[in-house]
Structures are given as C-alpha cells and as structure tokens.
Amino acid sequence: MTSTFILIAVAFTIVIIISCLIKMYNGFVKARNRVKTQWAQIDVQLKRRAELIPNLIESVKGYAKHENEAIDRVAAARSKMVCAGNPKEAMQANAELTTALGRIFALSEAYPTLKADTNFLQLQTSLNETESKIAYARQFYNDTVLNYKDKITLFPGNIFAAMFGFKEEAFFEATADDKASVHVKF
Numbered sequence: 001m002t003s004t005f006i007l008i009a010v011a012f013t014i015v016i017i018i019s020c021l022i023k024m025y026n027g028f029v030k031a032r033n034r035v036k037t038q039w040a041q042i043d044v045q046l047k048r049r050a051e052l053i054p055n056l057i058e059s060v061k062g063y064a065k066h067e068n069e070a071i072d073r074v075a076a077a078r079s080k081m082v083c084a085g086n087p088k089e090a091m092q093a094n095a096e097l098t099t100a101l102g103r104i105f106a107l108s109e110a111y112p113t114l115k116a117d118t119n120f121l122q123l124q125t126s127l128n129e130t131e132s133k134i135a136y137a138r139q140f141y142n143d144t145v146l147n148y149k150d151k152i153t154l155f156p157g158n159i160f161a162a163m164f165g166f167k168e169e170a171f172f173e174a175t176a177d178d179k180a181s182v183h184v185k186f
Contacts, residue, residue, distance in 0.1 A: 021160065024156075024157060024160050025160065025164060027151060027157075028151060028152060028157070028160070028161055028164065028166050031144075031147055031148040031151050031152075032148060032166060032169075034144045034147070034148070035141070035144050035145055035148050035169045037144075038137070038140055038141040038144045038145075039087050039141060041137045041140070041141070042090075042134065042137040042138060042141055042172065043090065045130055045133045045134045045137055046081060046090060046094060046134065047082075048130050048133075049081075049097070049127060049130045049131070049134065050078050050081050050082050050097075052123060052126055052127055052130065053074060053075075053078045053097075053101075053127075054078075055119070055123055056074070056101075056104065056120070056123045056124075056127065057071055057074055057075060057104075059114070059117060059119050059120040059123060060104055060107065060108075060114065060120070070100070070103045070104055070107055071104070073096075073099075073100040073103065074097070074100040074101060074103075074104055076096075076100075077093060077096040077097035077099075077100045078097060080092075080093035080096060080097075081093040081094060081097050087169075087170065087172075088170055091170070091172055091173070094134075098131075101127065105124065108120065108124075138172045141172050142171050142172055145169045145170070145171050145172075146171075148168075148169060149168055149169070152166045152167075152168065153168075
C-alpha cells in the first residue's frame with residue numbers, strides 16, 4: 001500500500017513538473033510571438049511612411065531646387081529603410097530617415113510658398129500622423145520586449161529559456177540623432 005502511494009506521488013510529481021515545463025515553454029513562445037507581432041506593427045507604419053516620402057520629395061524639389069543634399073539624404077535613408085533585412089537594420093534606417101525628414105520640414109520654413117502648398121501640407125500631416133503611430137507602436141513593442149525579457153531572464157525561466165534556445169530581443173531605442181534638435185543653416 002505504501003509503495004503504491006509512493007508510486008502515485010512520484011507519478012503525480014512528474015506530471016506536475018512536465019505540466020509546468022510545458023506551460024513555461026508555451027509562455028516563452030507566446031511572448032516571443034508577441035514581440036514579432038509588435039515588430040510587424042512598427043514595420044507596417046515604417047513602410048507607410050516610406051511610401052509617403054517620394055511624394056514629399058517631389059513636392060520639395062519644385063520649391064527647393066538647390067537643396068539637393070537634404071533631398072538626397074531623405075531618398076538614401078528611405079532606400080535603407082525599404083531594404084532593411086531585420087529589426088536592428090530597420091531601427092538604424094529609421095533613425096537616419098527621421099533626421100533627414102526633420103531637415104526637410106525645417107527647409108519649409110525658408111520657403112513660404114512650399115510651407116503654404118496644399119500637397120506639402122497634406123503630406124506633412126500624413127507623415128506626422130504616421131510618426132505618432134510609429135511612436136505608439138514603438139512604445140508597445142518595447143513593453144512587449146520587456147515582458148519577454150523578464151520571462152527569459154528571471155529564475156527559473158532563465159534556465160529553461162537557455163535550454164530551449166530563447167534569445168533576447170532588442171528594444172527600439174532612440175538614437176542620438178533622434179534626441180538632437182534639427183538645425184538648418186542657409
């Protein structure tokens with residue numbers, strides 16, 4: 001009778017341990033999938049912004065013909081954004097693009113007719129709305145990454161995360177260029 005009780009207790013303990021491992025593994029997978037989903041949301045907004053930029057460039061070209069350097073920087077940064085192969089590259093390209101766009105919007109101050117152009121104003125409004133969506137998506141992504149990092153770095157999750165090969169994801173951080181104010185000189 002006692003050996004049967006011990007056998008049942010051992011079997012019950014094994015079932016509980018296996019259930020905990022399965023639950024922990026599934027939690028890691030769900031958290032990692034949330035990170036990927038949130039990155040996809042950022043990517044959608046970044047692509048939307050990249051699609052608006054050629055129209056913005058064309059609007060600015062007509063007014064600021066001698067400002068080719070600023071226009072070329074936007075075009076080059078957009079190209080990097082479109083060609084980014086992973087989130088880290090996209091984050092770097094995003095920082096360059098944000099800086100370049102800031103210079104273009106600063107240029108509009110020097111060209112009153114550009115500043116008053118309805119196409120330019122509509123594009124600027126659309127880009128500003130997209131920037132707000134990107135900021136919100138970045139915040140949500142970073143919250144999701146933090147949750148995932150907590151799961152895979154806190155005990156006992158860190159042991160099982162290492163066993164199953166779960167790796168940390170990068171936060172979408174502001175660069176020094178993002179934090180600096182834009183200065184345009186004429």
